[in-house]
Amino acid sequence: MKKWIFIVSIVIVILIGIMVNVYLNAVEPIKTAKEKxxxxxxxxxxxxTMTDFSLYNGSYTYYVVKGLNEDKEEIIVWINEEERTFTERKVSDGISREEAIQRLYEEKSPEKVMRVQLGMENGVPLWxxxxxxxxxxxxxxYVDFKTGEWLRDIQNL
Structure with a gap:
C-alpha cells in the first residue's frame, strides 16, 4: 500500500511539473512582448514609467502601454509591432473606459461586457x-478614443 502511495505521489509531482512548464512556456511570449x-x-x-501593458490584435498587432511621462501625466502609447511606429496620447485627451462602455449601452443592449481594451485601426486610437x-x-x-464616437461594430459571431 505504501508503495502505491509513493508511486501516485511521484506521478502527481511529475504532472504538476509538466503543467508548470507548459504554463511558463505559454506566458513567455507575452512577458517578452511586455519587456520589448x-x-x-x-x-x-x-x-x-510603465503602469500597464496589453496586446491588441486587429489589422496589425499593437503593444498598448500606459504610464507616466516626466510631468507625471498619464499617457498611452500604441506601438505597431510590425512597422515600429508609435502613437502617443495623454489619457486626458480621450474618453475613459467607463465612457466607452456607456456609449455601448446607449446604442446596444449587451447582456454582459466581457472585455474592454485599447487598440488602433487605420491610425485611429480606439476602445x-x-x-x-x-x-x-x-x-x-469600437469607439473612437478621442471623440467617443462609434466607429464600427461586428455582430452575432
Whole structure:
C-alpha cells in the first residue's frame, strides 16, 4: 500500500511539473512582448514609467502601454509591432473606459461586457469592447478614443 502511495505521489509531482512548464512556456511570449514594448516606449516616447501593458490584435498587432511621462501625466502609447511606429496620447485627451462602455449601452443592449481594451485601426486610437448578447452571441463594438464616437461594430459571431 505504501508503495502505491509513493508511486501516485511521484506521478502527481511529475504532472504538476509538466503543467508548470507548459504554463511558463505559454506566458513567455507575452512577458517578452511586455519587456520589448516598455523598452521601445521609454526610448522613443515621453514615457518614463510603465503602469500597464496589453496586446491588441486587429489589422496589425499593437503593444498598448500606459504610464507616466516626466510631468507625471498619464499617457498611452500604441506601438505597431510590425512597422515600429508609435502613437502617443495623454489619457486626458480621450474618453475613459467607463465612457466607452456607456456609449455601448446607449446604442446596444449587451447582456454582459466581457472585455474592454485599447487598440488602433487605420491610425485611429480606439476602445474595443467585446460583449455578449442575451442569446450568448459574440459582438465587438469600437469607439473612437478621442471623440467617443462609434466607429464600427461586428455582430452575432
Amino acid at each position: 514594448a516598455e523598452n521601445i516606449a521609454i526610448q522613443e516616447t515621453s514615457l518614463v 474595443e469592447i467585446y460583449y455578449r448578447t442575451e442569446k450568448n452571441l459574440i459582438n465587438y463594438y
